[in-house]
Amino acid sequence: MSEISAVTRDSRNSKFFKFIPGLNRRQRTLLMIASSVLVLAAVIMASLLLDNEKIATHFDEKNLGPSLEHFFGTDWLGRDMFTRTVKGLSLSIYIGLIASAVSVVIALVLGMSAATMGKTVDRVITWIVDLFLGMPHLVALILIAFTLGGGAKGVIIGVAFTHWTSLTRVIRAEVLQLRSAEFVQISRHMGKSRWWTAFHHILPHLVPQFFVGFVLLFPHAILHEASITFLGFGLSPHKPAIGVILSEAMKYLSTGMWWLAFFPGLSLLIIVRAFDIIGENLRLLIDPHHAHD
Amino acid sequence: MQLRAENISFRYGKGDWILKDFNIELNQGEILGLTGPSGCGKSTLAKILAGYERPLGGSVELDSRSFPSKGFNPVQLVFQHPEKAVNPRWQMHRILRESGCQDDSLYRSLGIEESWMKRWPNELSGGELQRFCVARALTRQTRFLIADEMTTMLDAITQAQIWHVVLEYAKQNNMGVLVVSHENRLIERLCDRVVCLRDNAAGRT
Numbered sequence A: 001m002s003e004i005s006a007v008t009r010d011s012r013n014s015k016f017f018k019f020i021p022g023l024n025r026r027q028r029t030l031l032m033i034a035s036s037v038l039v040l041a042a043v044i045m046a047s048l049l050l051d052n053e054k055i056a057t058h059f060d061e062k063n064l065g066p067s068l069e070h071f072f073g074t075d076w077l078g079r080d081m082f083t084r085t086v087k088g089l090s091l092s093i094y095i096g097l098i099a100s101a102v103s104v105v106i107a108l109v110l111g112m113s114a115a116t117m118g119k120t121v122d123r124v125i126t127w128i129v130d131l132f133l134g135m136p137h138l139v140a141l142i143l144i145a146f147t148l149g150g151g152a153k154g155v156i157i158g159v160a161f162t163h164w165t166s167l168t169r170v171i172r173a174e175v176l177q178l179r180s181a182e183f184v185q186i187s188r189h190m191g192k193s194r195w196w197t198a199f200h201h202i203l204p205h206l207v208p209q210f211f212v213g214f215v216l217l218f219p220h221a222i223l224h225e226a227s228i229t230f231l232g233f234g235l236s237p238h239k240p241a242i243g244v245i246l247s248e249a250m251k252y253l254s255t256g257m258w259w260l261a262f263f264p265g266l267s268l269l270i271i272v273r274a275f276d277i278i279g280e281n282l283r284l285l286i287d288p289h290h291a292h293d
Numbered sequence B: 001m002q003l004r005a006e007n008i009s010f011r012y013g014k015g016d017w018i019l020k021d022f023n024i025e026l027n028q029g030e031i032l033g034l035t036g037p038s039g040c041g042k043s044t045l046a047k048i049l050a051g052y053e054r055p056l057g058g059s060v061e062l063d064s065r066s067f068p069s070k071g072f073n074p075v076q077l078v079f080q081h082p083e084k085a086v087n088p089r090w091q092m093h094r095i096l097r098e099s100g101c102q103d104d105s106l107y108r109s110l111g112i113e114e115s116w117m118k119r120w121p122n123e124l125s126g127g128e129l130q131r132f133c134v135a136r137a138l139t140r141q142t143r144f145l146i147a148d149e150m151t152t153m154l155d156a157i158t159q160a161q162i163w164h165v166v167l168e169y170a171k172q173n174n175m176g177v178l179v180v181s182h183e184n185r186l187i188e189r190l191c192d193r194v195v196c197l198r199d200n201a202a203g204r205t
Helices: A002-017 A023-049 A083-114 A119-135 A135-147 A152-159 A166-177 A183-188 A196-231 A242-253 A259-286 B042-047 B092-097 B104-109 B126-137 B154-171 B182-188
Strands: B002-010 B019-027 B031-034 B057-062 B075-078 B144-148 B178-179 B194-198
Touching: A002 B057, A023 A083, A023 B092, A083 A152, A083 A166, A083 A196, A083 A242, A083 A259, A119 A166, A119 B144, A135 A152, A135 A196, A135 B075, A152 A196, A166 B002, A183 A196, A183 A242, A183 B075, A196 A259, A242 A259, B002 B042, B019 B042, B019 B057, B031 B042, B042 B075, B042 B144, B042 B178, B075 B126, B104 B154, B126 B154, B126 B178, B144 B154, B154 B178, B154 B182, B178 B182
Parallel strands: B031 B178, B031 B194, B075 B144, B144 B178
Antiparallel strands: B002 B019, B002 B057
């Protein structure tokens, strides 16, 4: 049984680095994480280094296909699509980081208080969680972003306040289980207060959930940022954001300018996948049942 | 000082009554044994006496007063499984210090080595962990110790060592000890008085 699960996990986990001999699974996992982090760092670095002049309008080189000079081609205003994509991606990463950090903190606070502050608080919080889970993410997101007048602020707040629900549930369940653990009860009988045990005994056990939840929320945040910008409720059109690029590209797809949507879309996919890989592999490293594999 | 349970009744949920109108008292400096077959409610009684469970009927009193709900509990319970009684993410020295400061001679007599202090719970054996749990429960404020199958999973030599220290400590500090066990030999060796749970629990089928 354990052999079977080990084999499947192995093939799912890091088959990419299988071809390098002499690495154990832990080293391969670390290598996966490192290379994904490198990709993200490269995107951010590139967006800082690339010249803003390249995304200014150049009518003499508009509608060019991909070439060595313009890797991703240029659009109908002659802007270099590679530069726009890279700058858009780094903006997306920035928004995703803030939004997922905020929603993880919300999840932690609500999950902890639901499980430690008594029945009424617990009922209210689970009710709110059910309410938010019951309606589609995107609807709530559009509503919040629209009310706040769009822009980066609206998107960040919107994403942060719609993505905490499932993690809250996980943390609440975990705290409920820990609260009845013998070592917590013993601590209470040694005169420690409820809050003392919550911080010193329960919180350290939530670090993996916290960390992995953060990394797994990130791709969600980016995709939702891109989708509400695509729908026109997000960032303003002059910002080099992936959602803006994709929604504009839609209008020009029928004229045969496939590179406008293809490369930015592909890059978004790669970035999201990179974060997904980091989250998955971190979980394997931190989870006590897999950590010693 | 006296720990007294009067007419206590208890059951889990809507199940059968585990304890019905049960009386027990533990005096200061007394070593009391509690025996009975498996599943007769020994551990439940231990938890009630230490305040981990509230009895559905009757009362547990310490010196004719009801239990303090806050602060250090003068009735300390040592569980059967030390692995569950320590936080796996705490180092041993932190686990020991949680109950307040104690003297090093007690650690030494329990066989706790200095080098174990920096280790994590999963790097120690069950017997080694149980020594920490016993040391943690033996503080100056502890008036009664309830040992729920405290040494059941240990070998005879370790059992003897731990009990020797506990009894010595109880004598010095005039502490009452309730020894919960189904090992009659151990109870006979240690205790001044023995209560058999099956005889006392009324109304059971």
